[in-house]
Amino acid sequence: MAGTAQRPRLALRIGDPGLLGAFLVVSGVLLVFVFYPALRVISYPALSEYLAIPQNARWIAALRNSLFMMLLSTATATFVGFVYAYATSREDLPGRRLFQLLSLLPLFAPPFMVAFAYILMFGRQGLITKSLLGLDVNIFGWQGLWLVQTVAFFPYAVLIIGQVLDAINPTLEHAARDLGAGDGTVFRTITLPLARPGVAAAMLLVAITVLADFGNAVLIAGNFPLLATEAWFRIEGLADLSGAAVVVSMLIVPTIALFVLERVWVSRRLYTAITGRGSRVPRPPTPGVFKWPLLAACLVVAFFILVVYVGVLAGAFAKTWGYDWTLTLDHWALALAQGGDHLVNSLKVGAGSALLTSVIALLAAFVTSRRQYGFERVLDFLAVLPAALPGVFIGVGYLLAFNAPPFALGGTAWILILALTFWHVPFGYQAAVAGLKQIDRSIEEAAADLGASGLRVLRDVYLPLLRGPFLASFVTSFIRAVTNLSIVVFLVTPRNLVATYSILSMIGGGFWGAAAALTTALLAITLITVTLARVAIGRGLRGLPTS
Amino acid sequence: MRRSVAIACCVILAITALSGVVGAQANRVVIYSALDSTVTSEVLKAFERASGLRTEALTLAAAGTLSTRIQAERARPQADIFLGGSADFHAPLAKQGLLQAYRSPALSGSGIAREFYDPDGFWYGWYIGALAIMYNRNQLAGRGGRAPASWDDLINPAFRGSVVLPSPVTTGGGFIFVATQIFRFGNEDRAFAYLKQLADNATFTPTAPAGITLVSRGEATVGMNWGHDIRSQAVNQGFPVDIVFPADTATEIGAVSIIKGGPNPDGARRFVDFMLSRTPQDINGKFGLRYPTRPDVPSPLGMPPLSSLRFVRYDRQWAIDNQARLREKWQREIGK
């Protein structure tokens, strides 16, 4: 008994047909739906086109500008994110919950609208810059883009840094104060160093997002070439698919470099605070010298967030956005007539792909956590790779890869759903991996010891315990799917038009009011769905450890 | 356990819900339209009435994106018709062998001039857009400037920093503008000297409609863009924008073409025949304010008659042949 009892897991797993099957399915699916389309895009241009990159002055400028914006926006978005996360991690910050909620809002914002709202508010004729402050400001160019990207992407930093800050045991702050450190010193010697890995992780994620940012850049950057927009102009202005593929491939080099850095360097350095049992004590009160500036900073950031939504809302009801502020419902009539069905399609596509994402991510995380077959690192890489690919890349890749036998999905809704599904897998995967790490192996051993097979363990033990990450994955994927445009533009089919596509089409026709109305409707529906999902999936969460 | 069953049910439900909308149907003509949705839907309605066929449309005022889709879908084309957008987008597709040549019997009686269709029948022009100057009245008053009337007014130092044009590198309109200047001066070097002065005055937007938005809202004072777009997106929306067609302007030809290997070739041919008739050109004039290629269709309401516009001698073939070279030269010498 002693010999077999020692390694029940090993005995169970080797040759467990269900588990082997799951492994093969996950590997196969990831190879086909992640690796294959990526390969198709990269191999689309001829080698000579890659070799000609140094001769293309605009592309070199775009590369330089992209790296420049990456450094700039990443620095500020992370800084703002840190201040915001630090402020909202203080339990005695007035309005803390509200600020936490607000910081999530930019994640919901569909592309185009954010940047447009900023033009209306902060442009030369901006409500705030001109009407309120009497300034003559040119928002276009890298300075404007800097502002917009900072506001658009700091929530990512808040999410990551906030988790790390919350995980810091308040006792450490007490200990440092007890040993003679003043408030500033505690921050400098304890809080900041402990948060540093989180800050690094946030910076990398923000940097990747900035590199791939297209929606803000296309409206605000003016004629400031960037790789992400350049790929789009290749396509939109010149219908040059091959050139676009080259540009996008240029884009993924720094992105994958950042990504590998994140995986290899940062994620290993997160300190898990060493604590035994012990009651969690409240954080020391935030001194006034800190508290009020923090509150002020939060208010400023909240203002910049709300401006977008006020702008969109105003646009939906004003006769001519930015010019004639007479109230009207005309835009709603037009929006719902043209985009009503598309809203429903958005919901279907969003829910379908978010469900698939969550299931695949969970399965992939389960399989890679086994470390049994030796290829898990490859699978792990494939599962997180899509995060490093810009949407245009996925869109074009899926068209190239899945519009011919054996994968003739072109013209069906599935090609869009699958593209969105796999583009978002990394988000669900990361959540599931983190969730799995919190589950003690002994629970699984207990189940196995009682006779559960490999997949049965997944179903009986892990699925119920991983409902939290599953929900997080579903919500994130859903929001991203219904607000996506870069993939939708390439994969949407005439029979399955979705809302973001209609919004783009309305903007293209100059119907900004209708676009704002449809955006408002989309936001409302997204919020409702997310709330419903929380209720539906989250009902059983009580009593389970929350991550 | 019960939860996982519930999730499985959800997945199945989602799949069933989706399968209802999955899959192209036979006998429908599938159209990729680069026009705005109003014009597209009116044109398609008229076609369905006339032919008895059903249509499906993907409407995206982004011809390049649609062209890219057509290229990427070459293995199994999903659409029959590429509708709208400059012939400059259709011609390269024909060159790549992605379009189906078709000699439409409707051409003979249409009176459409020789320059408006492809001699091999790959594409047919059914509307014309002309480049125009726009300006924001309120802004102009603020700057005390005289209303611009010619291309040379765009380099007036009074407008320094408040002129917007679509980028010649990333937009078709911007490129046609550059070529127009070469034909106007009859000399590339002199044209580029002008363009350099212009670049000092102007900013270039990566997409064409962006410029109209900027002038409408007073972010810029003066701009160059497609006359019909200025009209529909700025003037008709109530913005204080005026429109001028300067001398030596140029046109784009809005085309329609058949995608090779599309699911419904017969329907596609009937669609092209229909597009050469009066009805769609009337509709486009009414809703899109674009000029017709048929001489028997009147100019759109509120637009100066086509015959009143004064065009530069535009050599379309030369422009297309020199497009890559000129764009590179632009980037090298102007660098914007």
Add this chain to the structure above:
Amino acid sequence: MADVRLLHITKRFGATLAVDDVSLDVADGSFTTLLGPSGCGKTTTLRMIAGFFAPDAGDIVIGGTRVNDLPPHRRETAMVFQEYALFPHMTVFENVSYGLRMRGVAATEMRRRVHDALELVGLTAVDDKFPSRLSGGQQQRVALARALVVRPQVLLLDEPLSNLDAKLRVRVRTEIRLLQQRLGITAVYVTHDQEEALAVSDRVAVMNRGRLQQVASPLEIYHRPQNRFVADFVGLANFIDAEGTGARRVRAGRHELTVGREVTGPVTLVLRPEAVQLLPQKSPDAVNVLPGRIEAMSFLGTLARYWVDVDGTRWIVDVPSPGDAMLSGEVYLEILPERIHILTERASSQSPQSPQSPQS
């Protein structure tokens, strides 16, 4: 070094009264323990001494100075935390030297003092290790060294041993006590473990529900608890309701007992298990003898513990050095009058019972 005086301090958290009018003198160089069940306010009291919380009312005086308004880093106290609170991003050396760096101690002196402190707690060759690489016992010692190295006027220890296993706990607590005596440092120690409190303290302050119950030496606390809560919480005890009948006599149920002093009215007798002797036969010259019947027995090595039924109430009796022979069946309980502790409060109407039941 300094003494600590708490003068009528009170602390509320929302609606709960965590500390209720506590006054306590901790003599310079003494080892004082705050003992009580969880939630009794002992940790809150300790944290107020450290300065993490300000009292709502009352004063805290350290070394003759009122420190109510001093933030923690301006007080010459150092705390060892229950979960150690070692800085995970710093090496052992950096952890221990942290307080010295805050005080601007020169590098060479700092190094010397850190090594002295680590040596003091019996740690060597761990300078460059991160806390996560140390065992629980080692982490505990680092935490202690970190607190001691700053030579605080007052050392505060918040259940520092609760994360160690039983054997280590006993060893480390002895070490802490020896260190404290050697350094002559004032120490305030918080624990819920009464045995630990008795073992290390000069004085024990028992708390319950935010109030101080008794402050005394361990011997005093054990043998002469001031109230039933203290008697019950510290060690085991048999509680017997009785009625003073004059002439050092009390009546408890059917029996009359002789006690050590004159009492009148209702009282509670507190009898520690080892204060009762168990005899197979009635000895003729014994003073207080009750017949009983052994119900259960547990052998604990140094002693044998019996649960004895006396007239329907269960007594708990310890017999030291039991040897090989075990008692069973009918026995006699003999109680020395001077070992009966008398509480004048009448505990409760419920019948006396031992706090611990036999495992049957």
